[in-house]
Amino acid sequence: xxxxxxxxxxxxxHEYLKVEGNIGIIGITDYAQKALxxxxxxxxxxxxxxxxxxxxxxxxxSVKAASDLNSPVSGTVVEVNEALEDAPELINQDAYENWxxxxxxxxxxxxxxxxxxxxxxxxxxxxxH
Amino acid sequence: MYKYFPHTExxxxxxxxKVGVKNLDELYAQxxxxxxxxxxxxxxxxxxxxxxxxxxxxxxxxxxxxTCFAGMGVYDHYTPSVIPNLLQRSEFLTSYTxxxxxxxxxxxxxxxxxxxxxxQLTGMDISNASMYDGTTACAEAMMMAVAAGKKVNKVLVTxxxxxxxxxxxxxxxxxxxxxxxxxxxxxxxxxxxxVKAALAQGGVAGVIVQQPNVYGIVEDFTGFAEACxxxxxxxxMDSVAADLAVLKTPGEWGADIAVxxxxxxxxxxxxxxxxxxxxxxxxxxxxxxxxxxxGMTQDNRGQRAFxxxxxxxxxxxxRQKATSNICSNQSLMALWVTVYLSLMGKEGLKEVAQLSYAxxxxxxxxxxxxxxxxxxxxxxxxxxxYVKYDGDANAxxxxxxxxxxMGGVRLEEGFLFAVTEKRTKKEIDNLVKIAAL
Numbered sequence: 030x031x032x033x034x035x036x037x038x039x040x041x042x043h044e045y046l047k048v049e050g051n052i053g054i055i056g057i058t059d060y061a062q063k064a065l066x067x068x069x070x071x072x073x074x075x076x077x078x079x080x081x082x083x084x085x086x087x088x089x090x091s092v093k094a095a096s097d098l099n100s101p102v103s104g105t106v107v108e109v110n111e112a113l114e115d116a117p118e119l120i121n122q123d124a125y126e127n128w129x130x131x132x133x134x135x136x137x138x139x140x141x142x143x144x145x146x147x148x149x150x151x152x153x154x155x156x157x158h
Numbered sequence: 159m160y161k162y163f164p165h166t167e168x169x170x171x172x173x174x175x176k177v178g179v180k181n182l183d184e185l186y187a188q189x190x191x192x193x194x195x196x197x198x199x200x201x202x203x204x205x206x207x208x209x210x211x212x213x214x215x216x217x218x219x220x221x222x223x224x225t226c227f228a229g230m231g232v233y234d235h236y237t238p239s240v241i242p243n244l245l246q247r248s249e250f251l252t253s254y255t256x257x258x259x260x261x262x263x264x265x266x267x268x269x270x271x272x273x274x275x276x277x278q279l280t281g282m283d284i285s286n287a288s289m290y291d292g293t294t295a296c297a298e299a300m301m302m303a304v305a306a307g308k309k310v311n312k313v314l315v316t317x318x319x320x321x322x323x324x325x326x327x328x329x330x331x332x333x334x335x336x337x338x339x340x341x342x343x344x345x346x347x348x349x350x351x352x353v354k355a356a357l358a359q360g361g362v363a364g365v366i367v368q369q370p371n372v373y374g375i376v377e378d379f380t381g382f383a384e385a386c387x388x389x390x391x392x393x394x395m396d397s398v399a400a401d402l403a404v405l406k407t408p409g410e411w412g413a414d415i416a417v418x419x420x421x422x423x424x425x426x427x428x429x430x431x432x433x434x435x436x437x438x439x440x441x442x443x444x445x446x447x448x449x450x451x452x453g454m455t456q457d458n459r460g461q462r463a464f465x466x467x468x469x470x471x472x473x474x475x476x477r478q479k480a481t482s483n484i485c486s487n488q489s490l491m492a493l494w495v496t497v498y499l500s501l502m503g504k505e506g507l508k509e510v511a512q513l514s515y516a517x518x519x520x521x522x523x524x525x526x527x528x529x530x531x532x533x534x535x536x537x538x539x540x541x542x543x544y545v546k547y548d549g550d551a552n553a554x555x556x557x558x559x560x561x562x563x564m565g566g567v568r569l570e571e572g573f574l575f576a577v578t579e580k581r582t583k584k585e586i587d588n589l590v591k592i593a594a595l
Contacts, residue, residue: 088479
């Protein structure tokens with residue numbers, strides 16, 4: 030069973046968002062990590078790039094698939110997790126610990142469009158069937 | 159009679175019955191009436207082998223062997239005879255691209271050698287397994303720059319670009335929403351001020367220059383890479399491969415992508431192809447590079463083995479996100495270049511370059527002495543130069559042809575002459591003698 034953490038926001042494309050003040054920490058969920066298998070490359074944006082809610086900001090490539098990363102919220106990238114450049118497998122070790130980007134959020138009302146832990150758990154349950 | 163036909167009448171009937179059409183016309187019903195061919199095919203009667211040979215010999219005899227002083231991207235360098243002999247081995251000549259790549263260790267091995275030599279020649283980190291030709295390699299570099307940039311679609315191209323390359327760039331840009339801006343020609347070269355001014359307008363993904371440029375001039379690209387990088391644009395250099403043996407390399411100029419045609423590395427002119435394109439880049443851009451990369455590793459028994467190390471995933475899945483959908487390379491011609499480079503070595507390549515340089519400069523000096531020629535631009539050149547002529551250039555061009563000489567490429571005001579190590583002093587003097595009349 031994939032791990033889901035209370036207090037985070039979740040998107041239907043399996044990204045999580047952790048809110049700290051006006052900063053959103055974005056990564057892929059444990060469910061997504063398991064579905065992808067061994068991650069071999071993470072294509073990340075650069076600091077100061079703009080991201081848009083629902084729009085692609087990068088990609089995760091695993092040995093069996095490659096999938097787009099969609100931003101749960103709009104904003105400006107303030108930090109990218111450079112550790113993933115040399116060690117993309119960190120995402121498999123702990124997807125919640127190893128976030129991908131940090132974004133300065135521009136519209137907090139967008140959070141309302143995201144799922145909470147319970148809703149996401151139910152969503153994954155449904156996807157699995 | 160039907161030996162070479164895959165389908166007999168019976169086959170056709172059976173297939174048409176199956177799909178429910180009465181005849182072939184019905185099968186092609188979707189093709190608009192007015193563009194369908196209605197006449198009879200006027201095929202000549204079958205000819206014997208002897209007759210076919212006679213036809214082609216007659217055609218072939220229309221060719222005239224000329225002493226070549228033309229270049230503009232394609233150069234008459236010498237081809238050591240060992241190369242065509244090796245390449246005609248059927249293992250090389252008839253093999254198709256390795257789908258189960260690691261089974262074809264020999265193919266992967268020579269691609270690995272090719273890549274290693276090209277990175278040395280260009281001074282770049284990475285080389286792919288080759289491209290179709292120089293023009294498409296340049297176009298792929300343009301797409302790479304746009305893909306690597308963030309929401310930018312403009313590419314600046316030097317005005318001193320080979321017109322053929324430029325045409326291919328335009329074709330590739332047409333349906334990809336890439337805007338090409340041609341930089342002005344300033345006294346035969348690209349101006350850094352123009353580059354900076356255009357970059358400052360914003361939205362630029364890359365800047366493409368050519369070395370030596372279309373007029374044969376060796377340009378000074380000091381400051382170009384820095385200007386590009388300040389604006390997050392890529393610096394792309396399209397160079398004549400052989401000349402890099404002595405010129406400052408794209409790597410030394412700080413280029414992000416180095417492309418060009420490999421024809422100058424011992425591939426005969428052969429009526430326009432096949433040639434081979436090369437593409438090298440910095441390690442940072444490896445994921446954006448089209449094509450494939452072969453690597454060397456060890457198998458489970460500790461033996462040296464070659465593998466298909468990297469190929470951008472997007473070329474097979476998520477194709478709509480791909481920089482390029484090119485999945486192949488120009489393997490046989492890449493092998494040609496590999497054998498050439500191995501035979502010549504660093505010293506041999508330098509010698510070819512020095513002889514070509516010396517020949518071109520001797521020809522230029524002699525032409526200037528006749529009083530009929532002046533250099534179009536007073537700039538350093540390598541083995542090719544543009545001279546203006548004070549007489550009837552077309553008449554001189556034809557006079558040279560009559561004397562068995564291909565007198566360069568006719569440009570608006572005169573001639574673009576190229577000299578390789580194959581041109582002897584006697585041949586050069588002969589050209590000058592006719593041109594002096």
